[in-house]
Amino acid sequence: MRDTDLPTRRLRTWLRLLRLTRGTENHLREYLRLNHDTTLPRFDVMAALHRANSPVKMSDLSRQLLVSNGNATAVVERLEKEGLAARVPGEGDRRVVLVALTDKGRAVFEAQAADHKAEVDRLFSMLGHEELDALRDILHRVEEASDGAIG
Amino acid sequence: MRDTDLPTRRLRTWLRLLRLTRGTENHLREYLRLNHDTTLPRFDVMAALHRANSPVKMSDLSRQLLVSNGNATAVVERLEKEGLAARVPGEGDRRVVLVALTDKGRAVFEAQAADHKAEVDRLFSMLGHEELDALRDILHRVEEASDGAIG
DNA sequence: GCCTGAAATTTTAAACTTGAAATACATTTG
DNA sequence: CAAATGTATTTCAAGTTTAAAATTTCAGGC
Numbered sequence: 001m002r003d004t005d006l007p008t009r010r011l012r013t014w015l016r017l018l019r020l021t022r023g024t025e026n027h028l029r030e031y032l033r034l035n036h037d038t039t040l041p042r043f044d045v046m047a048a049l050h051r052a053n054s055p056v057k058m059s060d061l062s063r064q065l066l067v068s069n070g071n072a073t074a075v076v077e078r079l080e081k082e083g084l085a086a087r088v089p090g091e092g093d094r095r096v097v098l099v100a101l102t103d104k105g106r107a108v109f110e111a112q113a114a115d116h117k118a119e120v121d122r123l124f125s126m127l128g129h130e131e132l133d134a135l136r137d138i139l140h141r142v143e144e145a146s147d148g149a150i151g
Numbered sequence: 152m153r154d155t156d157l158p159t160r161r162l163r164t165w166l167r168l169l170r171l172t173r174g175t176e177n178h179l180r181e182y183l184r185l186n187h188d189t190t191l192p193r194f195d196v197m198a199a200l201h202r203a204n205s206p207v208k209m210s211d212l213s214r215q216l217l218v219s220n221g222n223a224t225a226v227v228e229r230l231e232k233e234g235l236a237a238r239v240p241g242e243g244d245r246r247v248v249l250v251a252l253t254d255k256g257r258a259v260f261e262a263q264a265a266d267h268k269a270e271v272d273r274l275f276s277m278l279g280h281e282e283l284d285a286l287r288d289i290l291h292r293v294e295e296a297s298d299g300a301i302g
Numbered sequence: 303g304c305c306t307g308a309a310a311t312t313t314t315a316a317a318c319t320t321g322a323a324a325t326a327c328a329t330t331t332g
Numbered sequence: 333c334a335a336a337t338g339t340a341t342t343t344c345a346a347g348t349t350t351a352a353a354a355t356t357t358c359a360g361g362c
Contacts, residue, residue, distance in 0.1 A: 007272040009283050014175070014271050016290050021172045022217045023297070024165070029320085039320095041348060059310060066173045071349050073312060078347080095310040095357045120165050121158040126296035127289070132160050134285050138278070139167050145277035146174070180350085190350095192318065210340060222319050224342055229317080246327045246340040 024123060031119050036112045041067075042084075043116065045075045046101060046109040049085060055098035057090070084108060175274060182270050187263045192218075193235075194267065196226045197252060197260040200236060206249035208241070235259060 004012075029040050048064050049056055062072035076099050079085035084105035090096025101109060127135070155163075176191060183189050199215050200207055213223035227250050230236035235256035241247025252260060278286070 006280070006283075007268060009280070010275040010278060011268050011271045013278070013283055013286055013290075014275060016294075017168070017286075018172055018176070019217065020290060020293060021169055025169070026217055033321090039347075057310080058312090066170065066177055067348095068350055069311065070313075070351080074348070090310090093310080093358070095355095097311065117158060117162050120162045123297065124161040124165060124293065126292050127161060127164070129157070129160070131289050131292065132157075132164055135164055135168075135289055138282050138286055139164075139171060141277050141282065142171060142275065143167075146274065184351090190317075208340080209342090218318095219320055220341065221321080221343075225318070241340090244328070244340080246325095248341065 027123060028116065028119065032112065032116065035115060038112060041071075041075050042079060043109075043112060045072070045079060046084065046105060047113065049099060049101045050106065050109050050113070052100075055088065055100040058097045058099060061099060079105065178274060179267065179270065183263065183267065186266060189263060192222075192226050193230060194260075194263060196223070196230060197235065197256060198264065200250060200252045201257065201260050201264070203251075206239065206251040209248045209250060212250060230256065 025040060032038050032040065032043055044065055045061065048061055058072055058076070059069065061076070062069050065072065076085055076087065080087060083102055085099055086102050088098050088100075090098050180191050183191065183194055195216055196212065199212055209223055209227070210220065212227070213220045216223065227236055227238065231238060234253055236250055237253050238248050238250050241249055
């Protein structure tokens with residue numbers, strides 16, 4: 001591996017990274033299902049709404065989560081049906097739809113988020129400040145360079 | 152961020168990593184769709200079959216790709232319908248089903264894979280040997296520790 | 303004020319994905 | 333060997349996801 005060419009190393013690294021995130025997502029999916037009877041996409045949408053702490057445009061939501069508009073609509077629809085989120089028409093522009101967590105949604109999410117954070121902490125417990133620093137530098141480099149091409 | 156506690160740093164790093172892989176997957180999905188009229192799951196399955204270079208058990212396939220058995224069945228079914236892969240019953244154990252690329256499938260995949268590798272190389276062109284070394288060490292650490300919990 | 307083009311969202315069809323149930327075969331145990 | 337248990341795969345229902353088409357509204361130019 002020492003003298004492998006760059007393109008091959010980049011490909012292998014990407015495949016390994018992908019594998020790691022898939023495995024982690026699988027673990028977290030099962031965790032959320034067993035402990036909170038919810039799914040990753042629901043959790044992700046609720047996390048984005050909670051983070052915003054004020055109504056979010058559908059288009060901003062899908063942009064933030066890197067999913068299609070149609071997908072955001074579908075997940076929000078189910079959250080709404082369960083009383084966890086609510087949609088309201090935008091004030092000025094009548095095309096706009098804003099979404100926010102309901103009180104129930106906020107309470108439910110906060111319980112989920114605490115456990116989720118603890119589980120992520122467990123999954124990455126082998127990474128200390130030093131490794132996190134190194135990883136941050138690398139992520140920063142990738143984010144800088146791709147800017148738009150990726151997210 | 153300097154003096155943020157470890158659990159929070161781990162969570163933020165995970166979210167950033169997830170975002171990076173989502174963005175990269177989105178880019179590669181579009182790339183494969185536009186240039187090779189195919190999808191990521193199809194590509195992944197064909198890559199696993201090509202890599203094995205001999206018929207693969209359905210269960211090994213889904214384990215390798217970290218997807219459910221039902222998912223592997225569905226994707227293989229579509230590849231088979233297009234003449235890119237073929238299923239044959241296992242020799243000894245009659246429950247077993249083996250899958251392999253057809254000649255056409257192999258040829259199609261090799262063309263896709265070359266372009267895919269070049270595109271990944273482009274996406275990660277900001278990472279040189281040094282960063283790849285650092286990333287490898289971190290990935291190794293995570294893989295070692297999670298062993299089973301994740302992959 | 304109307305027309306044209308752009309933007310925000312939803313709808314739709316098809317594919318993907320999971321988790322659980324069903325099926326078929328194999329292995330162990332009594 | 334028969335029953336029970338376990339393994340490999342498929343089937344199924346429901347949810348997720350995308351890409352494209354359809355809707356509705358907005359903004360600018362005429």
